[in-house]
Amino acid sequence: MSSHSSVAAHDAAHDPNLKHHFENADQQKESASIGMWVFLLTELMFFGGLFLAYFVYRQWYPEAFIAASNKTDVLVGAINTTVLICSSLTMALAVHYASKGRRELLVLFLIATLLLGGIFLGVKGYEYHDKWVHHEIPGEHFECHGCADEVHTQLFFSLYFGMTGLHASHMIIGFGVLLVLIWQAWKGQFSAKWYTPIEMFGLYWHFVDIVWIFLFPLLYLIDRVGRPLL
C-alpha cells in the first residue's frame, strides 16, 4: 500500500488533470464513476414518478390508453428510436477511440452523436407540431373526435408530453454538454490516460437512450397487434 501510493504521488506531480484533493488518478476516476452512477440512480427515480403515474392510469383506463396510443405515429417513433440507438453506437465508439487516444476519431464520433441527437430532437419537434395541429395537446383546445373516453384520452397525452418532454429536456442538456466536449476534444484536452468526462458523458447518453427504449413501446406500441401499422 505505502510503496504503491508513493509511485502514485510521483505520477501526481506530472498529472495536470489530477485535482489536489485526490491522492492519485485511480481515486479520482473511481470517484467520478461512482458519482455518475449515483447521479443516474437519481435520474431513474426522477423518471420513475412519471412511469408510476403512467402504470396506474393505464391500469385504470386501458381502453382510452389504447385508443390514444393508436393516434401516435409509429413510423416516426420507430425512425427516432433507430436514430437514438445509432447515436448510442457512435457515442460508444467515441469512448472507445478516446481510450485509444485517437483525437480525430473521437471528435468525429462525438459530432456524429451530436448530429443524431439533433435529428432526434428535430423529429420530436415535428411530432409535437403535428400534435398541435391536430389539437392533441391537453388543455382548453384538446379535441378528440370519436373518442369514447375523451378525458382519459387527454390524460394519456398529458403523460405523453410529460414523459417525452422530460426526456427531450435531457437530450437538450446532453446536446449542450456535447458541444463543450467536442470543443475540448478538438483542442486535444483528452488523452488515452485521461478521458473521464467522455466516459461519464457516455454513461449519461446511454441512460437517456434507455429511457427512450422504454418510452417507445409504452407510448406508441400499446396495442398495434392486428392493426395496420402505418
Add this chain to the structure above:
Amino acid sequence: MIAASAPVKEQKNYLNAENGLKSWLLTQDHKRIAILYLLSVTVFFIVGGLFAALIRLELTTPAGDMLDSNTYNKVFTAHGVVMIFFFLIPSIPAILGNFLLPLMIGAKDLAFPRINLLSWYVYMLGGTLGVIVLATGGVDTGWTFYTPLSTTYSNGYVVLTAMAAFVAGFSSILTGLNFIVTVHRMRAPGLTWFRLPLFVWAHYATSVIMILGTPVIAVTLFMLMLERGLHIGFFDPAYGGDPVLFQHLFWFYSHPAVYIMILPSMGVISEVMSTFCTKKPFGYTFIAFSSVAIAVFGFLVWGHHLFVSSQSAYAGMVFSILTYIVAIPSAIKVFNWAATMYKGQVRLTAPMLYAIGFIGLFTVGGLTGLFLAAMGLDVHVTDTYFVVAHFHYVMVGGAIMGYMAGIHYWWPKITGRMYNQLWAKVSCCLVFIGFNLTFFPQFVLGYMGMPRRYHVYPAEFQVLNVLSSGGAAILGLGYLIPAVYFLWSLKYGAPAGDNPWGATTLEWQTSSPPPTTNFEVTPVVTTEVYDYTNAEVPHIV
C-alpha cells in the same frame, strides 16, 4: 492549553487564507462553503421564525382580528415552505456535514468541490425564487401543495413556489451525491467503515434518502407545474387524473424527508454523547446500522399520511405496521444514548444539555408518532393540532435541538473561539422550557378537536393557545441569545485550542480553525473509533 497556543504569529487557516468577497463566492473549500450555507440558512431560519411569530400572534385570540383567512393561509404556508425546504433540510448536512465530513474521514475536501459550490448556488437560486413569491403576494396551499387546490383553485403563485422547492431539491441531491462518493472513496488510510464516527454513518444514510427521495418530489412538482401552468393535467379529475396519486408521490418523498431532517441530528447527538460521557457510544454498530435501517424503512411508510384519503383499510393496516417498525431503529438509538450516559463521566456542557434535551423531546415526538400510526386514533386527530404538535416535537425538539447541539459543539472548531458556557446553558434551558410551553398545549388542543390551518377557533381553546403563544416568545428569546454570544465570541472569545472538549474523532486533531487543506499530513488511522484510553479530559467552565 493556553500555553500550547502561545506562539504569537497567527496561523494560516481556512478563514484567513484568502480575503475578499470573491474569495468566498468562488471558493471550493468545503469549510468555506459550509460558512456560506450557515449564513444563508440562518437568514431563512429568521424569515421562517417571523412567520411563526405572526401565526402565534394571530392565535392569541379566538377571533381572526389580525390576519384575514387568506393572509393567514399564506403565512402558515410561508412558514412551512421556508422552514422545511430552506432551513431544516439543508441545515445540518449542508453546514455541519459539509464542514465536518472531510475532516472526520481525514480527507482534504469532498470528492467534488465544484459541485459542492454549485449546490450552494442552486440553493440560493431556489431561495431567491421563494423570496420573490413572498415579496409578490405569497401562496396559500400549505407546504403540501395538495391538488386540485394547488393546481386549480389556489390564487397564489403556485408554479413559482413549486419551482423554488424543485430547484432547492437539486441542491440537496448534489450534496447527497457528494457525501456518498466522499465516504466511499476519500477515507484516510486505516479508516475502515466501522471506524467511522456515527455522524458520518448518519450522513451517509441521509444522503441515500436525499438521492433516492428528492428526485421523486422533483418529478411530482414538475407534474404539478405542468398541470397548473400548461393544463397538462395529471391529478385534477377534470383532466382525468386522481389527486390521491399526488398525495402518494408527495409523501413518498416527504415522509423520508423527515429523516433527512432528523438523521443528521441523531448523528450530532451520538458525537456529543460520546465526547461528554467520555466513552465509546454504547452499541456503536447498532447505532450505525439503525441509521441505515431508518433510511430503508423510511421509504415504506408514506401511506400513514393517507389514512383518511380513500386508501383501502388493508393498505392502511400494512402502512400502520410498517410505521411501528420504523420506530424501532429510532428507539434503538435512544436506548443506546441513555446507556452511554449510564456510568459515563457526564460533563454537562452546553452542547450536552442540548443533546439531553434532544433525547427527551425527540422521544415525545416519536412516541406520539406511534399514536398517529394507529389508524383508529389517527382518524380522530387527523388535521388537528395533535399532528402539529407531534411533528414540531420531531422537527424543532429533535432536528433543531440537534442542530443547536452541533453548532455549540463544533463552534470552537469552526471559529477557533470559545463562547460563554453559562449564557449557552441559560439559553438552552429557555429553549427547552419555551418549546414545551409552545407545543405541549397543542397536543391537548388537538385531542380536544382544534383543527390546524384555521385562524379562528372556539373561545374555550383560548387559554391553551395563549400558553402556546407565550411559550413561543420564550422559545424565540432562547434562539436569539445564542446569536449574541456567538457573535461576541468571534471577537472576545478565548482561543479554543485544537481539542477543547477532549474528543477523539479526527476533526479535533487538526488546528482550530483548520488549515485550508484540513491536515498538514494525511492522518493514518491505527486505533478504533472513540478510543478514550489516552484521552485527556479537560475541565470546561
